[in-house]
Amino acid sequence: MTLQHFMDTYALDLLRAIFVHLGYVILCVSIGTVIALVLAVLLTRIPKISRFIMPVLSVLQTIPGIVFIGILFLYTGMRPRTVIIALSIYAIFPVLKNAYSGILHVDDKYREAARGCGMSQWQMLFSVEFPLAMPSIFVGIRMTTIYLVSWTVLAAMIGQGGLGEFIYRGVGTNDNRLILMGAIPAALMAIGLGALLDKIQKKLTPRGMREPEQSTQQSQLNAQEGEI
Amino acid sequence: MPWDRVWEHFTLVMTALGFIIVIGVVLGVVSYLYPKLSKPILTIVDVMQTIPSLATLGIIMVFMGGNRRTVIIGIILYSLLPIVRNTNSGLNGVSPAVKEAARGMGMTRLYQLFHVDLPLAFPLIFTGIRIAAVTSISVAVFGTFVGGGGLGTVIYQGIRVSSMRQILFGTAALMAMALLIDGIMGLIEKRLYRRIGLQMPQE
Amino acid sequence: MIEYRDVVKSYGGKPVVKGINLTIQEGEFVILIGPSGCGKTTTLKMLNRLIPMDSGDILINGKSIKEQEPELLRRNIGYVIQQIGLFPNMTVEQNITVVPRMLKWDKERRRERAKELLALVDMDYDTYAHKYPNELSGGQQQRIGVLRALAAEPPIVLMDEPFGALDPITRDSLQDEIKDLQKRLNKTVIFVTHDMNEAIKLADRIVFMCDGKILQAASPEEMLRSPADDIIREFMGKHVQRVHMEDELTCSDIMRHRVATISPQRRTLECVELMSQREVNSLIVVDDDRTYLGIVAIEDIKDRGVAGETICPLIRTDVPCVETGQHAKEAFRLLMDMKADYVVVVTPDKKLAGIVTKSSMSKAMASALWGEG
Numbered sequence: 001m002t003l004q005h006f007m008d009t010y011a012l013d014l015l016r017a018i019f020v021h022l023g024y025v026i027l028c029v030s031i032g033t034v035i036a037l038v039l040a041v042l043l044t045r046i047p048k049i050s051r052f053i054m055p056v057l058s059v060l061q062t063i064p065g066i067v068f069i070g071i072l073f074l075y076t077g078m079r080p081r082t083v084i085i086a087l088s089i090y091a092i093f094p095v096l097k098n099a100y101s102g103i104l105h106v107d108d109k110y111r112e113a114a115r116g117c118g119m120s121q122w123q124m125l126f127s128v129e130f131p132l133a134m135p136s137i138f139v140g141i142r143m144t145t146i147y148l149v150s151w152t153v154l155a156a157m158i159g160q161g162g163l164g165e166f167i168y169r170g171v172g173t174n175d176n177r178l179i180l181m182g183a184i185p186a187a188l189m190a191i192g193l194g195a196l197l198d199k200i201q202k203k204l205t206p207r208g209m210r211e212p213e214q215s216t217q218q219s220q221l222n223a224q225e226g227e228i
Numbered sequence: 229m230p231w232d233r234v235w236e237h238f239t240l241v242m243t244a245l246g247f248i249i250v251i252g253v254v255l256g257v258v259s260y261l262y263p264k265l266s267k268p269i270l271t272i273v274d275v276m277q278t279i280p281s282l283a284t285l286g287i288i289m290v291f292m293g294g295n296r297r298t299v300i301i302g303i304i305l306y307s308l309l310p311i312v313r314n315t316n317s318g319l320n321g322v323s324p325a326v327k328e329a330a331r332g333m334g335m336t337r338l339y340q341l342f343h344v345d346l347p348l349a350f351p352l353i354f355t356g357i358r359i360a361a362v363t364s365i366s367v368a369v370f371g372t373f374v375g376g377g378g379l380g381t382v383i384y385q386g387i388r389v390s391s392m393r394q395i396l397f398g399t400a401a402l403m404a405m406a407l408l409i410d411g412i413m414g415l416i417e418k419r420l421y422r423r424i425g426l427q428m429p430q431e
Numbered sequence: 432m433i434e435y436r437d438v439v440k441s442y443g444g445k446p447v448v449k450g451i452n453l454t455i456q457e458g459e460f461v462i463l464i465g466p467s468g469c470g471k472t473t474t475l476k477m478l479n480r481l482i483p484m485d486s487g488d489i490l491i492n493g494k495s496i497k498e499q500e501p502e503l504l505r506r507n508i509g510y511v512i513q514q515i516g517l518f519p520n521m522t523v524e525q526n527i528t529v530v531p532r533m534l535k536w537d538k539e540r541r542r543e544r545a546k547e548l549l550a551l552v553d554m555d556y557d558t559y560a561h562k563y564p565n566e567l568s569g570g571q572q573q574r575i576g577v578l579r580a581l582a583a584e585p586p587i588v589l590m591d592e593p594f595g596a597l598d599p600i601t602r603d604s605l606q607d608e609i610k611d612l613q614k615r616l617n618k619t620v621i622f623v624t625h626d627m628n629e630a631i632k633l634a635d636r637i638v639f640m641c642d643g644k645i646l647q648a649a650s651p652e653e654m655l656r657s658p659a660d661d662i663i664r665e666f667m668g669k670h671v672q673r674v675h676m677e678d679e680l681t682c683s684d685i686m687r688h689r690v691a692t693i694s695p696q697r698r699t700l701e702c703v704e705l706m707s708q709r710e711v712n713s714l715i716v717v718d719d720d721r722t723y724l725g726i727v728a729i730e731d732i733k734d735r736g737v738a739g740e741t742i743c744p745l746i747r748t749d750v751p752c753v754e755t756g757q758h759a760k761e762a763f764r765l766l767m768d769m770k771a772d773y774v775v776v777v778t779p780d781k782k783l784a785g786i787v788t789k790s791s792m793s794k795a796m797a798s799a800l801w802g803e804g
Binding site for chain 2: 059062063064066067069070071073074146149150153154157158163164167168170171176179180182183184186187190191194
Binding site for chain 3: 114206
């Protein structure tokens with residue numbers, strides 16, 4: 001099979017796989033982020049209990065995604081739902097962890113100023129706490145997105161499509177071209193999404209909060225734990 | 229037989245970790261000594277970690293075939309970032325006063341690097357090593373797909389034969405290994421920081 | 432009008448505010464002061480319900496604050512804190528108009544208000560409105576903090592050590608500005624500080640608190656003249672004495688007694704010799720019974736002196752001169768105004784008593800302030 005022929009054969013499949021892959025990632029990151037933010041807000045309101053909950057969550061986060069998919073698969077079978085649930089659960093952790101610490105580390109002086117201005121709890125949350133925690137939340141979303149591009153490769157393990165399909169088939173049939181056909185777009189997708197999110201974050205961060213390059217670096221120094 | 233897999237996983241990680249430490253610290257030092265190189269090095273290492281590990285493994289497999297070596301290289305590429313970055317920022321973080329004192333005493337650049345900068349940056353480098361170790365344990369799970377064995381094999385087989393017991397065994401072993409290594413290294417780390425805190429450089 | 436009625440607050444069984452009664456008139460600038468832990472900040476924060484009181488009541492214009500939603504209450508009370516607390520994610524304009532936004536003012540009105548407020552502190556709208564807090568100096572930030580508190584035109588403004596974190600010069604000018612604003616806008620201001628200087632400078636009335644109780648509430652003048660308690664006296668220590676000093680220090684208290692003198696019959700070369708011995712560049716000329724005649728300066732000898740002649744024709748009489756019983760302030764004023772090196776002090780019968788130099792003056796002030804010797 002010539003390369004030309006090869007491309008002709010698989011071009012459509014590849015396109016479909018990319019869309020499926022991207023779809024899983026976007027959907028699950030969205031679901032996971034929403035759940036994570038809600039949980040983060042709840043947890044920051046009960047810091048005494050959260051001090052025990054957060055370490056447990058950190059440990060849970062070290063469970064590889066393959067296990068989530070695997071176990072869910074045993075219960076819910078070979079369906080997209082399995083992948084979506086597993087990946088969404090997995091997407092919760094990094095965002096939750098970062099959002100929680102981001103909100104918790106909002107300086108109390110801003111809370112006092114907000115309360116002194118007569119803001120209600122909700123107003124304070126949306127106009128002060130969330131915006132100030134945003135850089136940290138964004139680090140979480142970025143991490144989650146990149147992990148999910150990686151974990152979505154596993155959807156193919158239970159026959160649910162995505163770029164993993166090419167990699168599996170390639171490994172199974174010893175066809176290097178198939179492996180590369182899955183691996184390279186997956187790699188580009190991860191890099192591209194990472195860069196895109198960096199851009200978005202830069203755009204969204206108000207000038208007033210932009211200076212400390214150090215603090216993002218600091219959060220990244222500690223952000224590498226427990227993932228793939 | 230699953231216990232063999234545990235050992236297999238462990239050795240896989242440790243072999244990779246040895247390479248990671250050497251390569252990572254060297255890259256970190258180079259990026260510190262030649263600030264011009266620091267951005268490209270950090271970017272490349274960062275991108276390495278961005279690429280899905282299964283994709284990395286697949287690409288390496290194309291060149292190296294499906295075996296342990298492929299997995300080890302995959303782990304190395306994936307886990308370099310924390311060590312390179314922490315080495316770089318650890319060395320850059322050494323107080324300028326200390327560096328000036330060292331230069332003032334007539335130390336050569338290399339002498340200063342080994343006798344002043346690196347020892348002072350070591351706790352932070354160690355933190356990088358700890359993070360890399362934990363990351364490696366997770367990445368090694370993918371080894372099974374390119375014929376590298378390890379605990380991934382146990383879990384994957386469990387999924388295929390619908391054996392919850394096997395999945396849980398694999399997961400538990402994996403987490404135990406991660407927590408144990410993280411815990412032990414965490415303890416060492418604490419002592420390192422305390423020691424540096426106590427005997428701040430006067431020599 | 433604000434009335435505190437038997438207000439009590441304790442933390443974990445430990446009473447912090449022990450039954451405060453205080454009435455504050457509209458337009459009054461009241462300063463709460465006292466040693467740390469005296470309950471002044473708690474007293475302040477109970478007014479806008481940032482801290483709930485245990486018992487008692489606070490009425491604003493006859494209406495209990497307990498009957499109002501805390502959020503609504505706070506929107507009608509300006510609040511400035513020491514750490515400034517400008518929201519870093521908002522521009523200066525957004526920060527200023529936080530409360531108006533919550534009160535649903537329309538955009539146009541908010542902008543107008545922001546312009547108006549910035550003009551109050553001489554900050555140009557176009558230059559500053561769209562900056563972020565981290566692009567301003569500390570003093571500018573706190574100006575914006577004050578404007579934020581004033582934005583919705585609250586009749587009452589609370590300030591919790593608002594200038595504590597600023598450098599002395601900035602603090603001084605902000606104090607002037609705030610006092611001026613308060614007068615112009617006729618706001619009721621309640622202001623917490625531990626700095627007596629600040630209190631004396633700003634307050635219409637100082638409320639001195641200690642251990643959860645009010646020890647004295649009086650005008651600065653009255654508190655300085657007759658502090659009700661030793662703790663207050665101690666707290667104001669130096670300020671009390673300053674009043675003292677201004678009243679009673681005379682020129683003779685602050686002068687130097689040992690002065691290099693010379694008789695008018697001496698000759699120029701002797702005079703120069705004497706100057707170089709004493710390391711001075713002028714000498715006070717007195718006759719035999721120490722009657723003050725004037726001074727002789729080295730420049731004059733150099734310019735017009737003739738060797739071997741007496742110094743008589745060179746005597747100057749245009750040196751500032753005060754009498755011993757005169758206010759020390761007078762000597763100080765002369766010293767500053769005339770840019771002279773010293774002021775000559777004479778007794779009522781024109782005998783030389785001493786001179787006042789800058790250093791003799793600071794020595795005297797130091798000993799008046801700190802009782803050293």
